[in-house]
Amino acid sequence: MERQEQIERIEKFLNEIMIQELGKVVQADLAYTQFVLMGQAVEVLGSLLDNKPMKAKGQSAKRFAQSVNRLFGGRYRVLNDNNMLYDKLRNQMTHTFIPGGDLWLQNREDPSSGRRHLEYCEGKLVLIAEVFYKDICAACRRLLQLLKDGKLKAKNIAFEGYDE
Numbered sequence: 001m002e003r004q005e006q007i008e009r010i011e012k013f014l015n016e017i018m019i020q021e022l023g024k025v026v027q028a029d030l031a032y033t034q035f036v037l038m039g040q041a042v043e044v045l046g047s048l049l050d051n052k053p054m055k056a057k058g059q060s061a062k063r064f065a066q067s068v069n070r071l072f073g074g075r076y077r078v079l080n081d082n083n084m085l086y087d088k089l090r091n092q093m094t095h096t097f098i099p100g101g102d103l104w105l106q107n108r109e110d111p112s113s114g115r116r117h118l119e120y121c122e123g124k125l126v127l128i129a130e131v132f133y134k135d136i137c138a139a140c141r142r143l144l145q146l147l148k149d150g151k152l153k154a155k156n157i158a159f160e161g162y163d164e
Contacts, residue, residue: 006154007147010048013159014140018044026133029107032097034129039090041136042067045143048155061086071139075118079125089127103127 018041025034046063047054049070064086068076079085088100099105104124106115109131115121117131146152 003154006156007144009157009159010147010154011144012161013157014144016161017159018140019137022133022136026107026129029129031105031107032093032099034107034133035089035099035105035127036093036097038129038132038136039064039093042072042139043090045071045136045139048143048157049152051153054155054157060090064090067139071142072135076135079118088125105129 022034022037022041025037028034043060043064046065046067047056047059049066050056050059050063052059061083065080065083068080068085076085088103092098092100102124104115104121104126106113106126106128107130109117109128115126115128117126117128119126143152147154
């Protein structure tokens with residue numbers, strides 16, 4: 001498969017699954033489920049940054065960190081120092097559907113609450129789904145730009161799209 005075709009397939013995956021499907025979940029206000037999926041989404045983006053097969057074993061923490069560092073940056077990078085976001089968000093939510101006791105999960109921004117995304121409030125790290133989702137969309141766009149600019153090798157993924 002040629003490089004352009006690989007990029008188009010990745011772009012289709014990012015748009016249809018990472019942006020559209022995840023957006024539907026966030027719009028549904030599914031308190032915990034959306035955070036489980038968003039934690040996984042961060043890792044999936046990281047899997048598109050390395051040269052290993054998508055199904056490579058033992059790559060979860062590395063891929064999550066790679067995604068945070070290269071595609072999200074800023075406060076996400078600081079908060080994932082020592083894999084904190086990976087452990088509390090991705091790992092704990094994926095395996096137990098229960099956030100770490102030091103996370104505050106919130107669906108929508110509410111300025112009157114005093115809680116802001118990626119800030120600590122009353123000893124808990126606040127994660128706001130609608131803001132996190134927007135950041136995932138921006139990370140998808142960054143990844144796609146890296147591919148189109150030739151700064152990242154395109155991976156051959158087995159995604160053809162889906163029929164509604």
